[in-house]
Amino acid sequence: MKIEIKEISHPVFNLKDVRLFIKRIDKLHPFVSGNKFFKLKYNLLECERKGHHTLLTFGGAYSNHIAASAFIAKSKGLKSIGIIRGEECLPLNHTLRFALKNGMKLHYVSRSNYKKKNTANFLESLKIKFGDFYLIPEGGTNEFAIQGSEEIIEPIDYQDYICCPVGTGGTIAGIINISNSKQIVIGFPAIKGFEQLQRDINSWTNSTNYKLINDYVGGGYAKINNELVEFINKFNATHNISLDAIYNGKMFMGIMDLIGKDYFPKGSSILAIHTGGLQANQGMTERLGVSLPLE
Numbered sequence: 492m493k494i495e496i497k498e499i500s501h502p503v504f505n506l507k508d509v510r511l512f513i514k515r516i517d518k519l520h521p522f523v524s525g526n527k528f529f530k531l532k533y534n535l536l537e538c539e540r541k542g543h544h545t546l547l548t549f550g551g552a553y554s555n556h557i558a559a560s561a562f563i564a565k566s567k568g569l570k571s572i573g574i575i576r577g578e579e580c581l582p583l584n585h586t587l588r589f590a591l592k593n594g595m596k597l598h599y600v601s602r603s604n605y606k607k608k609n610t611a612n613f614l615e616s617l618k619i620k621f622g623d624f625y626l627i628p629e630g631g632t633n634e635f636a637i638q639g640s641e642e643i644i645e646p647i648d649y650q651d652y653i654c655c656p657v658g659t660g661g662t663i664a665g666i667i668n669i670s671n672s673k674q675i676v677i678g679f680p681a682i683k684g685f686e687q688l689q690r691d692i693n694s695w696t697n698s699t700n701y702k703l704i705n706d707y708v709g710g711g712y713a714k715i716n717n718e719l720v721e722f723i724n725k726f727n728a729t730h731n732i733s734l735d736a737i738y739n740g741k742m743f744m745g746i747m748d749l750i751g752k753d754y755f756p757k758g759s760s761i762l763a764i765h766t767g768g769l770q771a772n773q774g775m776t777e778r779l780g781v782s783l784p785l786e
């Protein structure tokens with residue numbers, strides 16, 4: 492797959508003698524997060540291999556994974572079911588409208604029941620309700636997702652550092668697996684719970700050439716502040732690249748800050764993976780009244 496890589500410039504990069512390249516997997520689709528295509532690829536093959544015609548997965552009302560699963564299931568001629576955390580809230584937000592439009596059946600479960608989603612009893616009740624399905628866990632992370640994420644990085648990606656936003660850690664685990672041992676992979680978590688994340692990632696990769704930097708998670712998942720909103724809008728005005736506020740905004744704020752603090756040795760090159768996720772900016776804008784790039 493040919494994916495655009497764009498080098499961006501900034502006076503600070505010259506001063507610090509670093510180069511920053513952005514791998515635009517966000518451009519794979521205007522709405523569906525780029526990394527979700529990679530995470531779903533081998534899951535779809537496995538679903539087909541097992542002869543299932545329905546894909547079932549889980550997520551919150553703003554989930555990029557729900558939007559992506561609905562879209563990709565439809566494009567492959569599969570039915571899809573989304574088990575959504577919490578009550579139905581009308582009018583539906585952008586994410587859920589998109590999921591419905593792509594044929595996903597939405598099934599809401601209370602937050603307390605949602606917590607039981609991995610138990611045998613809960614899964615059995617879903618089987619009784621919906622019949623046979625291929626199950627993809629919340630966030631889409633499983634061994635097949637990691638296999639797909641290994642294709643995000645290609646042999647031409649030679650840079651010294653690879654930066655990637657982190658949710659469940661599936662995407663970065665694939666990237667770590669495929670990186671060469673001289674590269675350093677840096678993850679920017681968007682969710683609190685650093686130690687669990689570290690354990691999860693270590694269960695999916697044997698390589699140790701990575702680091703999670705936890706200083707840019709802000710108030711936590713989907714929590715934003717004025718500084719972040721200003722950063723995203725300024726980044727867009729300067730580089731003409733739209734960032735989502737949940738993942739990539741925080742990562743790029745982190746990268747720029749680290750460059751300013753001499754984190755990267757002189758002469759280094761950095762490849763940042765722009766994973767997309769722009770669809771969530773719509774919901775944020777509607778809910779919080781802030782101004783963020785929408786496309």
Ligand SMILES: *Cc1c(COP(=O)(O)O)cnc(C)c1O
Nearest residue numbers: 524555658659660661662766768
């Ligand atoms: C899901 C998502 C991530 C996080 O991916 P994980 O594999 O869960 O770590 C990062 N960026 C965007 C835009 C996403 O939608």
